[in-house]
Structure formats: C-alpha cells, structure tokens
Amino acid sequence: MAAGTAVDAMATTTLNDAAAQELARVVERHRPQIFRFLLSSTRDVDLAETLTQECFLKAHRNWAGFRGESSAMTWLMRIAINLQKDHWRNRRMQFWRTTRTNSVDLDEASEWLPSGESSIEQQLLARERVKQVWTAVKGLSERQRTVFLLRYVEEQELREIAGATGLSEGTVKAHLSRAVARVRLELGGKR
Amino acid sequence: MSGMEKREDKTDGVKERAGMQAQESQDLELEQALKDFKLSVDAWSDAAYSRPRTVAHTVRRRNWRLAVGWALGCVLVAGSLSGGLYEGNHQLELKRMEAQQRAALQQKQLEEQQARAKISDEVLLADVDSDVSRQVPSALEPLAQMMGDDETK
Numbered sequence: 001m002a003a004g005t006a007v008d009a010m011a012t013t014t015l016n017d018a019a020a021q022e023l024a025r026v027v028e029r030h031r032p033q034i035f036r037f038l039l040s041s042t043r044d045v046d047l048a049e050t051l052t053q054e055c056f057l058k059a060h061r062n063w064a065g066f067r068g069e070s071s072a073m074t075w076l077m078r079i080a081i082n083l084q085k086d087h088w089r090n091r092r093m094q095f096w097r098t099t100r101t102n103s104v105d106l107d108e109a110s111e112w113l114p115s116g117e118s119s120i121e122q123q124l125l126a127r128e129r130v131k132q133v134w135t136a137v138k139g140l141s142e143r144q145r146t147v148f149l150l151r152y153v154e155e156q157e158l159r160e161i162a163g164a165t166g167l168s169e170g171t172v173k174a175h176l177s178r179a180v181a182r183v184r185l186e187l188g189g190k191r
Numbered sequence: 192m193s194g195m196e197k198r199e200d201k202t203d204g205v206k207e208r209a210g211m212q213a214q215e216s217q218d219l220e221l222e223q224a225l226k227d228f229k230l231s232v233d234a235w236s237d238a239a240y241s242r243p244r245t246v247a248h249t250v251r252r253r254n255w256r257l258a259v260g261w262a263l264g265c266v267l268v269a270g271s272l273s274g275g276l277y278e279g280n281h282q283l284e285l286k287r288m289e290a291q292q293r294a295a296l297q298q299k300q301l302e303e304q305q306a307r308a309k310i311s312d313e314v315l316l317a318d319v320d321s322d323v324s325r326q327v328p329s330a331l332e333p334l335a336q337m338m339g340d341d342e343t344k
Contacts, residue, residue: 032236032237032240035236035239035240036232036233036236036240039232039235039236039239040232040236045239048239049239113227113230113231113234126227126231129220129223129224129227129228130224130227130228130231132224133224133225133227133228134228152225152228152229153228153229153232153233155229180221183221183224183225184217184221187217187220187221187224188217
C-alpha cells in the first residue's frame with residue numbers, strides 16, 4: 001500500500017515535471033507573439049509587458065485544465081484578450097486614473113519601420129501609410145480592433161480568430177470587413 | 192449599330208476600365224499599407240521585447256515608495272486617532288475627578304452644616320434648660336428639688 005502510494009507520488013511528480021517543461025516550451029515559443037498582440041492593442045510597452053506576464057501566470061495556473069481542444073496559441077491568445085478586456089473595464093471603473101495612460105501617440109507608433117534599403121521618400125510614404133492605418137485602428141471598436149490585429153498583424157486564420165475571440169466565423173468576417181472598410185476609407189480620405 | 196451608339200459603348204468601356212484600374216490601385220495601396228503596418232508593429236515589438244528590462248526595478252521602487260507612503264499615512268492616522276482618543280479620555284477623567292471633588296466638597300459642607308446645626312440645637316436646648324432652671328421662682332424650689340430627687344430614683 002505504502003509502496004503503491006510512493007509510486008503514485010513519483011508518477012505525479014514526473015507528470016508535473018513534464019507538464020512544467022511543456023509549459024516552459026509554450027511560453028518560450030509564444031511569448032513574443034502574445035507581447036506583440038498586446039502591444040499593438042494597447043500601444044503601451046509597460047502595460048503590454050505586465051499583461052503578458054499576467055497571461056503566462058494565468059496559463060501556468062490553469063495549465064492542468066488545458067485539454068488541447070484548440071492550439072496552445074489560440075488558448076493563450078484567448079487569455080490575453082480577456083486580460084486586456086478586464087484591464088480596460090477596470091480602467092473605466094477607475095475613472096480618476098483615465099488621465100494616466102502611457103499609450104504612445106500615433107506619430108510615435110508610426111516611427112517604427114524596419115531599416116530596409118528603401119529610399120527616404122519611400123520610407124516617408126510608408127510611415128504616412130502606417131500612421132493612417134493606426135488612425136483607422138484607433139477609431140475601431142474593441143472587437144473590430146482585436147479581430148483586425150489578429151488577422152493582419154498576427155496573420156491568423158479566421159478559424160483561429162474565432163477560437164481566440166469566442167465569436168463565430170461569420171461574425172469575425174463581418175468585423176474584419178468593417179475594419180478593413182474603415183482602413184480603406186482612412187487611406188482614401190487622406191489622398 | 193449606329194456610330195453614336197458605338198461611341199457611347201466605347202466611352203462606357205473606358206469608364207469601366209478606369210474604375211477597375213482605380214479599384215485595383217486602391218487594393219494595392221491597402222495591401223501595401225497593411226504590409227507596412229505589420230512590419231512597423233513587428234519592428235516596434237522586437238525592439239521593445241529585447242530592450243533591457245528596467246521596468247521591474249522602477250515598478251519595485253515605485254511600489255516601495257508607495258508602501259512607505261502608505262505606512263507613514265497609516266502611522267499619522269493611527270497617531271492622530273490614538274492622540275485624539277487619549278485626549279478625550281483624559282478630559283473625561285479630569286471632568287470625572289472634578290465632579291468627584293465637587294461632590295465630596297458639597298458632602299463635607301453639608302455634613303459641617305448639619306453638625307453646626309446639631310451643635311446649635313444642643314446649645315439652644317442647654318441655654319433654654321439653664322434659663323428655665325434659673326427662672327424657677329424660689330417658692331417652687333422645694334418642688335423642683337423633689338422632681339430632681341424622683342428623676343434620680
């Protein structure tokens with residue numbers, strides 16, 4: 001009986017170790033992507049880092065409950081989306097803190113471009129286009145923005161976006177279509 | 192088909208082609224903008240992700256300051272509260288002592304008054320007795336003496 005208990009305990013420890021290793025691999029693989037999504041959603045580096053940490057902390061706590069019905073990335077993205085939603089909801093409740101936001105403005109966000117071999121003119125044009133897209137993204141609803149960023153920044157399929165957001169594929173398509181229309185309008189309007 | 196109709200068809204075709212070209216150009220521009228946007232976010236995210244982590248330290252320091260601030264605030268509030276309570280209790284105690292002293296004084300005064308009144312009554316009675324005894328006419332002296340004898344018996 002005692003030997004059986006010891007074997008059970010050892011097996012549990014081995015299982016726990018394996019699960020911890022698996023989680024560590026998942027964190028290493030997906031952390032940059034989760035951070036990028038949260039950064040593009042919030043435009044706040046510190047907040048994105050905090051929410052990324054919270055996301056993986058939550059994942060660590062609930063890892064045992066992850067049954068692999070969706071991919072680990074979809075599961076993590078779902079946690080990140082919920083954390084972000086909770087953050088904005090809490091922020092709205094704490095109305096006295098609304099003035100204290102570290103989100104960078106659109107000009108600063110548009111500054112980032114890969115240093116390619118393009119000419120200065122091309123870079124300026126690209127920067128202008130990026131700024132226009134940021135302006136359009138800022139005007140989107142929370143859901144439209146999430147869907148848009150998951151599609152065009154994270155390059156996820158509609159099925160994956162539906163899994164991460166908990167929406168149907170049809171609804172995702174509709175949100176995406178409206179978001180793209182808004183971007184198109186922004187690009188067309190500034191010409 | 193007349194020459195006029197042919198010309199109209201030609202114009203419609205040109206318009207249609209121009210519209211399609213404009214649409215294609217818009218699509219290309221949108222595609223390019225979305226591509227630039229992704230590249231920009233990637234570059235920003237990479238730079239932010241690989242920057243040296245100074246945030247935790249700053250946050251800790253901020254937290255430390257916040258904790259010190261809270262602690263000081265709590266000490267101040269607790270101090271002022273306990274000071275107020277102590278002062279209130281002290282005042283109450285003083286008032287109670289004063290009341291006790293006043294009551295004791297009043298009691299003493301009353302007792303003195305009563306004692307004084309008692310003494311004065313006794314003195315008065317003694318005076319009356321002595322006066323009465325002195326005023327007994329000499330003719331009744333033997334009777335008074337007899338009464339005195341009876342009392343002694």
